Structure formats: structure tokens, C-alpha cells
Amino acid sequence: MLQRILIQNYALIDSLELDLNKGLNIITGETGAGKSILLGALSLILGQRSDSSSLLDKNRKCIIEGEFVVQKNNHSIPEFFKSNELDFDKTILVRREISPEGKSRAFINDTPVNLQQLKELGVLLVDIHSQHETLLLNQSNFQLSILDAFSDHKDILQNYYFEYSQYRKLERDLKLLKEEETRSKADQDYFEFQFRELEDAQLKNFDIEKLEDEFKTLTHAGDILVGLEQILGSLNSGEQNVITQISNLYTQLLHLSKYNSGLAESANRMKSVLIELKDIEKELENSGNEIQADPGRLEIVNEQLNIVHKLQQKHRVNTIEDLIRIKVELEGKLQGIQSLDDKILQCENSLTSSRQKLTKLSTAISSKRSKSIPLIENTIKKLLSEVAMPNAVLKIENTILPEGEWGPQGIDQIRFLFSANKGIAYSEISKVASGGELSRLMLCIKSAVARLIELPSIVFDEIDTGVSGETAFKIGKVMQDMASKHQLIAITHLPQIASRGEAHFFVYKDVTGKKTFTHVKRLNSDERVVEIARMLSGDKPTAVAMANAKELLKV
Numbered sequence: 387m388l389q390r391i392l393i394q395n396y397a398l399i400d401s402l403e404l405d406l407n408k409g410l411n412i413i414t415g416e417t418g419a420g421k422s423i424l425l426g427a428l429s430l431i432l433g434q435r436s437d438s439s440s441l442l443d444k445n446r447k448c449i450i451e452g453e454f455v456v457q458k459n460n461h462s463i464p465e466f467f468k469s470n471e472l473d474f475d476k477t478i479l480v481r482r483e484i485s486p487e488g489k490s491r492a493f494i495n496d497t498p499v500n501l502q503q504l505k506e507l508g509v510l511l512v513d514i515h516s517q518h519e520t521l522l523l524n525q526s527n528f529q530l531s532i533l534d535a536f537s538d539h540k541d542i543l544q545n546y547y548f549e550y551s552q553y554r555k556l557e558r559d560l561k562l563l564k565e566e567e568t569r570s571k572a573d574q575d576y577f578e579f580q581f582r583e584l585e586d587a588q589l590k591n592f593d594i595e596k597l598e599d600e601f602k603t604l605t606h607a608g609d610i611l612v613g614l615e616q617i618l619g620s621l622n623s624g625e626q627n628v629i630t631q632i633s634n635l636y637t638q639l640l641h642l643s644k645y646n647s648g649l650a651e652s653a654n655r656m657k658s659v660l661i662e663l664k665d666i667e668k669e670l671e672n673s674g675n676e677i678q679a680d681p682g683r684l685e686i687v688n689e690q691l692n693i694v695h696k697l698q699q700k701h702r703v704n705t706i707e708d709l710i711r712i713k714v715e716l717e718g719k720l721q722g723i724q725s726l727d728d729k730i731l732q733c734e735n736s737l738t739s740s741r742q743k744l745t746k747l748s749t750a751i752s753s754k755r756s757k758s759i760p761l762i763e764n765t766i767k768k769l770l771s772e773v774a775m776p777n778a779v780l781k782i783e784n785t786i787l788p789e790g791e792w793g794p795q796g797i798d799q800i801r802f803l804f805s806a807n808k809g810i811a812y813s814e815i816s817k818v819a820s821g822g823e824l825s826r827l828m829l830c831i832k833s834a835v836a837r838l839i840e841l842p843s844i845v846f847d848e849i850d851t852g853v854s855g856e857t858a859f860k861i862g863k864v865m866q867d868m869a870s871k872h873q874l875i876a877i878t879h880l881p882q883i884a885s886r887g888e889a890h891f892f893v894y895k896d897v898t899g900k901k902t903f904t905h906v907k908r909l910n911s912d913e914r915v916v917e918i919a920r921m922l923s924g925d926k927p928t929a930v931a932m933a934n935a936k937e938l939l940k941v
Contacts, residue, residue: 387873388428388512388843389477390453395442396430397423398904404891405908410869412887413877413906414917419893420904421877425514425847428452431480431492432508433501438488448484453477454511454843462510470503480507514845515832529800533782535835536758536765539751546747550794553740560733563726570723577719584713587693597691604684607677614674621667629667632660741790748797755798756784762834769830772864774857775823777808822852829861833868844868846876850883858882881921885938890914914939 393402398420415421430436431452441448456463456476467474472494481493482504492504534543621628639653698704701712759782770778785799793799803812806823815824829849836844846865850858862883868874869888878884890909895902909917918935919927927935 387455387457388452388875389455390451391424391428391431392449392451393424393427394449395446396427396448396450397440397442398895398902399423399427400442400903402904402906404906406873406875407889408873409888410866410886411873411875412884412890413875413893414879414884414890414921415893416895417879419895420906421893422847423904424893424906425845425877428512428845429514430482430484431504432512432514433492433505435501436482436484436488436490438484438486441484441486444486447486449481451479451481453479460510463507466507466510470499470506472497472499478507478511480504480511512843512845513832515828515847515849526800527795529782529802530795530798532831532835533755533758533762533798533800535838536762537751537754538838539754542747542750542754546744546751546796547794549740549743549747550792553737553744553792556733556737556740560730560737563730563733567723567726567730570726573719573723577716577723580712580716584697584709584716587697587709590710597694604679607679610677611674611679614670614677618667618670618674621663621670629660629663632656632663636660744792748792751796752784752786752798755796755800759784765834766827766830769833769864770826773826773830773860774853775806775826778804778806778823778827779812780804780827781812820852822857825849825851826853826857826861829864833864836868836872843873843875846874846878848877848879850878850880854880855882862886879921881918881935881938884921885918885935890917892917911939 387408388406390406391404393399395401413421413424426440427450430450436448438444454477456478463478464474466472475495479493479495481496483491483493485491490501492499492501494503494507534540619627622630636653636656639649639656643649643653694706694709697709701709703709703712763780763782766780767778770776770780781803783801783803785801787793787797787799791797802815804815804818804827805812806818806820810818815827829846832844850861853861858880859882862880862885865874865876865883866886876883876887884890890913892907892909892913894905894907896905897903907913915932915935916927918938919931922934923931
């Protein structure tokens with residue numbers, strides 16, 4: 387319940403603090419006095435958007451603070467605090483601050499929160515019924531929520547909402563997988579051709595540098611053999627070959643070194659040259675023996691090099707390693723395409739399982755809803771009779787979706803039909819109900835639902851629109867009964883309803899200097915008599931009005 391509200395620098399309110407009662411709290415005042423300002427302030431701490439235009443003094447910030455006490459049987463609010471990692475206490479302090487620059491800050495128990503969190507908590511703390519909320523009566527979601535409140539199947543509904551969300555996700559996943567499959571199948575042949583081309587090239591067996599060297603050798607084998615023959619001839623053929631000459635030079639130096647020790651080093655170096663030349667001679671002979679003019683092998687090497695060069699050019703890379711990397715990537719793509727079939731099959735199986743669960747859950751929900759319809763109709767009919775609509779009837783139609791179809795709320799398509807008088811055919815509420823009838827119907831629905839759900843505080847903003855006399859008296863009785871289990875805050879112009887309150891607040895304007903301010907005063911017993919009398923007869927209550935007011939307050 388809302389225990390206290392503090393308002394500073396908001397609209398026409400400079401500073402205001404109200405302590406509210408647990409039962410029925412009545413708010414009255416002249417039209418334009420500022421009753422809607424109180425609702426506007428309350429809406430801000432429940433998460434509504436704000437702007438700096440609502441500040442009374444544009445140089446000071448606006449502060450609105452509400453203190454709520456959580457009832458013992460309320461479980462939703464502790465769950466909210468847990469899921470949002472906030473410290474829970476049975477007394478909840480909600481504060482909203484609006485700076486002159488229009489910046490807004492929100493706090494729950496002095497912890498900063500965002501506007502969405504404030505809205506989520508606000509829904510759990512207060513239900514505000516405005517004059518325009520009767521439009522909800524024609525909305526299918528609202529109608530279903532009424533039916534579900536009577537059906538007492540919260541756990542099944544939660545399971546259904548979860549399963550329906552999973553089902554919709556699986557549908558989206560399957561659609562994306564099939565779209566991907568269509569695209570992939572179009573590319574599969576191309577990927578397979580490229581992969582096979584690289585696979586057949588046996589790239590891991592290639593040594594490109596070695597092949598290129600072999601290609602040059604085979605291409606110029608004749609020139610190499612002729613050149614080697616000439617070199618070997620110079621080294622070892624004829625009387626004046628190089629090796630013989632070096633050998634003679636070495637012999638001479640070795641002989642001379644006997645007479646000059648300084649020549650010994652030169653003789654050793656000449657010996658090394660001779661040994662090196664003989665080694666070169668052997669290597670050149672071996673090379674000459676290995677090199678052959680082999681047109682067949684040249685063709686094979688040339689073909690292998692052409693394959694590699696074409697692949698490098700085709701894939702715009704420079705190395706064998708790059709080609710191998712591309713081959714691995716293509717292999718991964720092909721495996722991915724092949725695995726799509728498995729993913730699609732798995733998704734289709736999950737969808738089948740989800741459909742079975744949805745069928746079971748939605749059938750159970752629909753059964754409970756169908757069983758609740760007579761109970762709702764009878765409950766609302768009884769309450770309508772209590773608010774001077776004895777012949778009014780609410781009829782609920784339920785159309786089941788075709789097999790295999792589900793909606794976010796199940797398979798039920800609910801429609802509220804209404805007849806306010808005997809002999810009048812049932813029709814949609816908006817087509818047959820007047821403003822006063824809509825207000826009373828909504829009051830009856832709220833009264834019925836309030837007994838079933840965890841809702842600490844209910845605010846009625848002129849729900850008595852379009853009614854008067856005995857009807858107003860009966861509405862006040864219904865609201866008084868509701869207030870025995872829920873805190874009610876009612877803005878009203880009717881004395882029959884105002885007299886039912888446990889606490890009565892009077893809203894009025896006052897001009898101080900050149901400014902107009904809105905004030906709220908909690909009335910004592912004598913003041914309540916005067917206010918009720920004023921509501922009965924005008925600004926200057928007569929003795930009869932005073933007597934009637936006292937009588938109303940005794941009821």
C-alpha cells in the first residue's frame with residue numbers, strides 16, 4: 387500500500403506531504419483545483435516520462451517520493467527485487483528527481499534505477515484506473531487477463547509463455563537455416579570443384595623451388611653437359627691441363643721451401659688449391675653423370691609447375707602454403723553445408739516436440755478458461771446488480787484457433803459482449819454501453835479481480851462518471867467492500883462515494899502574491915461534514931445539506 391507521498395516543486399504544488407490510510411482514501415475538490423496533479427505526481431514515481439515543463443520553479447529540481455509497505459502475501463515484489471539485484475525491505479522508498487534542465491533520475495530504496503525498472507515495479511505497486519481506461523474493456527489482451535485471473539493457472543501460463551517463445555525462436559531458426567541451405571546449395575558445386583582441383587594437385591608433395599630448379603636443368607641439359615665437358619677438359623685433359631700445372635707448381639714450391647722456410651706456407655696453400663680442384667673435378671664428373679636430356683621428365687615437371695602457377699594466379703596468392711590454406715577453408719565450407727541438413731533435421735524435431743508441448747499446455751489453459759467463464763459471468767452479473775444495473779449481463783465468447791495454430795496467449799480468442807437492458811441483443815461493449823455503464827462495468831470487473839490478484843493499491847480517477855443518486859450510493863458500497871482487502875484511492879465528485887472513505891483529502895487552490903498554488907488538506911470529522919454538504923448543495927451548504935451529510939457519514 388501507498389503509505390506516504392511527498393511532492394516538491396511539481397506543477398502548482400510547492401511542497402506537499404500526505405499520509406494515506408490502508409482502506410478507502412477519498413480525494414475531492416473543485417474542478418481544476420489540482421486533483422489530476424496528484425495523479426500526475428504519482429504516475430512519475432511509477433515510471434511515466436517527465437520533462438522540465440512540469441516544474442513550478444524552473445530554477446529548482448522537482449522531487450516526488452512515495453513510501454510503500456509490502457503486504458505479507460505479496461510474492462511478486464520480492465521476486466522483482468531479486469531479479470534486479472536490489473536490496474528488498476518491506477518498506478519501499480521510490481523517489482524521482484527532475485532537474486531544471488529536464489534530466490530525470492530515479493531511485494528505489496536510494497539505489498539508482500532506470501525508467502524501465504521503475505515501470506516494472508510501478509505495475510506491481512499501484513493500479514491506476516483513469517477515465518480513459520474503460521477503453522481496455524474492448525481489448526482482447528485485457529479480456530484474457532480477466533479470464534486468467536479467475537482461472538488460477540499462473541504456473542501453466544508461465545510454462546506456455548516460455549514454450550511459445552521457444553517455438554517462435556525455433557521457427558525463425560528453421561527459416562534462417564533453410565535460407566542458408568538454399569544459398570549454400572547454389573555455391574556447393576563451385577566449392578566442390580575448387581576443392582577437388584586443389585586436392586588433385588597434391589600440394590603437400592610440392593617443393594616449388596626444387597621443381598623450378600629441375601625444370602631449368604632439364605631445359606638446358608645439353609648446354610650444361612657441353613659446358614661441363616669443356617671445363618673438365620681444361621681441368622684434366624691434355625699436357626697443359628690446369629690440375630697438372632698446379633701440381634707442378636706445388637712441386638716446385640715444395641722444393642724451394644727447403645731453402646726458404648717462408649715459402650712453406652705458400653706451398654701448403656698451393657696444395658690446398660690442388661686438393662680443391664680435384665674435388666671440383668669429381669663433383670663436376672658426378673653432375674655430368676646425373677644430368678640427362680629427358681624430354682619426358684621435362685614435360686612432367688613443366689605440367690606440375692603450370693598447375694601450381696595457374697592455381698596461384700586463380701586464387702591470387704603467391705605460395706603453396708596459401709593454396710593449402712584456401713583448400714582447408716573450402717573443406718570447412720563444404721562440411722558446413724553438409725552439416726546444415728543435420729541442423730535442419732534437429733530443428734524440425736525440436737519444433738515437433740515444441741508443438742506437442744504447446745498443444746498440451748494450450749489445451750489445459752483453454753479448458754480452465756472455459757470452466758471459468760460461467761463463474762466470471764455470474765460474478766459480474768451479481769456485482770452489476772449491486773451498482774444499479776440489475777438487467778445488465780456480460781457474456782464471454784471463446785473461439786478456439788484451428789488445430790496447429792497458437793497465439794501468444796494460447797488458442798483462445800476471447801470476446802466480451804454486453805447487454806445493459808432486457809431484450810437488447812449482446813454486442814461489443816463499446817457499441818452498447820454508455821459512459822456511466824462502462825465505468826460501472828469496469829468497477830465491477832476490478833472489484834472481482836482485486837479479490838484474486840496481488841495488487842496492493844488501486845486508484846480510481848472519477849470512476850463515478852455518468853452516475854448519480856442511488857447508483858452512486860451503490861458504487862460507493864462496492865468500493866468500500868473492495869477497500870476491506872485493498873487500499874483504494876478514489877477521486878470523486880459524488881458525496882455518496884466520498885462519505886464512504888476512511889480518510890478524506892480536500893484539494894484546493896490558493897493565491898499567494900502573484901502565484902497560484904495547489905494544496906491538499908486531510909479533513910477532520912467536522913470538516914468532512916461541511917465538504918460532503920458542499921458537494922450536495924454548493925459552496926454555502928444549507929442546514930438540510932449539513933443534516934444529509936451527517937446522515938451519509940453514518941451509513
